[in-house]
Amino acid sequence: MDTQLQELTQTETAKPGTSIQIFAPATVANVVCGFDVLGFAVNAPGDEVVMRVTDKPGISISKITGDNGRLPMDPAKNTVSVSVRHYLESIGRTDLGLDIELHKKMPIGSGLGSSSASTVAGLFAAKTLLDDQRDVAQLLPFAMKGEEMACGHGHADNVAPALMGGFVLIRSYEPLDVVRLPHPKDLWCAIVFPDVDVPTREARQIIRNKINMKDAVTQWGNVAGLVSGLFMNDIGLIGRSMKDVLVEPVRSMLIPGFYQMREQAMELGAVSFGISGSGPSVFAFTRDEQTAHNITHKLQQYLTGMKINSNAYVSTINDAGPRVI
Numbered sequence: 001m002d003t004q005l006q007e008l009t010q011t012e013t014a015k016p017g018t019s020i021q022i023f024a025p026a027t028v029a030n031v032v033c034g035f036d037v038l039g040f041a042v043n044a045p046g047d048e049v050v051m052r053v054t055d056k057p058g059i060s061i062s063k064i065t066g067d068n069g070r071l072p073m074d075p076a077k078n079t080v081s082v083s084v085r086h087y088l089e090s091i092g093r094t095d096l097g098l099d100i101e102l103h104k105k106m107p108i109g110s111g112l113g114s115s116s117a118s119t120v121a122g123l124f125a126a127k128t129l130l131d132d133q134r135d136v137a138q139l140l141p142f143a144m145k146g147e148e149m150a151c152g153h154g155h156a157d158n159v160a161p162a163l164m165g166g167f168v169l170i171r172s173y174e175p176l177d178v179v180r181l182p183h184p185k186d187l188w189c190a191i192v193f194p195d196v197d198v199p200t201r202e203a204r205q206i207i208r209n210k211i212n213m214k215d216a217v218t219q220w221g222n223v224a225g226l227v228s229g230l231f232m233n234d235i236g237l238i239g240r241s242m243k244d245v246l247v248e249p250v251r252s253m254l255i256p257g258f259y260q261m262r263e264q265a266m267e268l269g270a271v272s273f274g275i276s277g278s279g280p281s282v283f284a285f286t287r288d289e290q291t292a293h294n295i296t297h298k299l300q301q302y303l304t305g306m307k308i309n310s311n312a313y314v315s316t317i318n319d320a321g322p323r324v325i
């Protein structure tokens with residue numbers, strides 16, 4: 001992967017004391033049938049980074065909130081600072097001093113791209129402070145380094161939509177080739193996070209490494225169907241293509257009541273239902289906002305019945321990606 005960018009010279013905007021606050025969104029990776037190659041961003045939740053230029057070269061982390069002490073403050077071990085450091089090295093600006101405050105506004109280990117949201121917020125903050133006019137997509141390799149640190153694998157299906165906004169296809173990893181896809185404007189997303197522990201690293205270890213031809217045919221038919229549905233604005237086609245015969249049958253075992261939740265969501269009018277990223281969050285597409293709320297309400301009730309706490313979010317697809325707040 002090419003992580004060398006053209007060097008950026010000293011700019012007026014990166015004066016000590018200058019600071020910026022950035023929001024970056026949560027993302028739903030895989031989108032059921034597109035393991036490691038499809039993802040989209042939502043409006044909420046997301047993480048925030050406050051970044052300040054200091055007069056001492058190097059990256060420091062002065063504060064992390066909302067993580068219950070789970071994330072490392074050591075800049076050599078935190079995914080945000082490590083990604084930002086790679087970016088500064090690549091553009092020849094290791095002379096710069098940056099201090100990071102990370103405010104986690106979403107659950108960690110939720111399958112909603114929590115580490116990606118933080119990393120993207122950090123990278124976008126640094127890019128904005130440096131007034132670096134390059135396309136955000138060029139930050140992708142640095143964000144992927146953060147993912148690699150967080151879960152042992154540098155997949156891009158969370159970081160790419162978090163950075164670029166919207167619905168994104170990773171057509172290829174080597175070389176990296178990322179395509180932004182259109183989507184129906186009236187597609188709503190209902191997300192429920194059951195508070196059970198499913199670390200991405202482990203959720204990746206349990207999936208099969210070899211697949212048979214029959215399953216492969218089913219899967220690529222569905223991926224192509226989903227992408228066609230997005231282009232054609234055909235919500236019916238999107239819904240019937242969102243089936244996963246490769247990963248979901250294994251990972252669903254880690255999510256209590258997964259198939260019961262699917263049944264309830266579909267009965268309430270969901271277009272499709274599946275695992276968000278590596279789980280445990282689940283999501284449903286719907287044709288309207290009310291149906292999305294009905295689904296989150298019902299699934300949360302169901303989880304409460306199993307004595308499992310949960311969080312819920314309803315959103316359209318976020319086309320903007322990270323933003324200054």
Ligand code: HSE
Pocket residue numbers: 029030035036037111112113155157158200203204276277278279
């Ligand atoms: N594609 C990744 C996986 C996403 O399913 O492991 C992790 O959120």
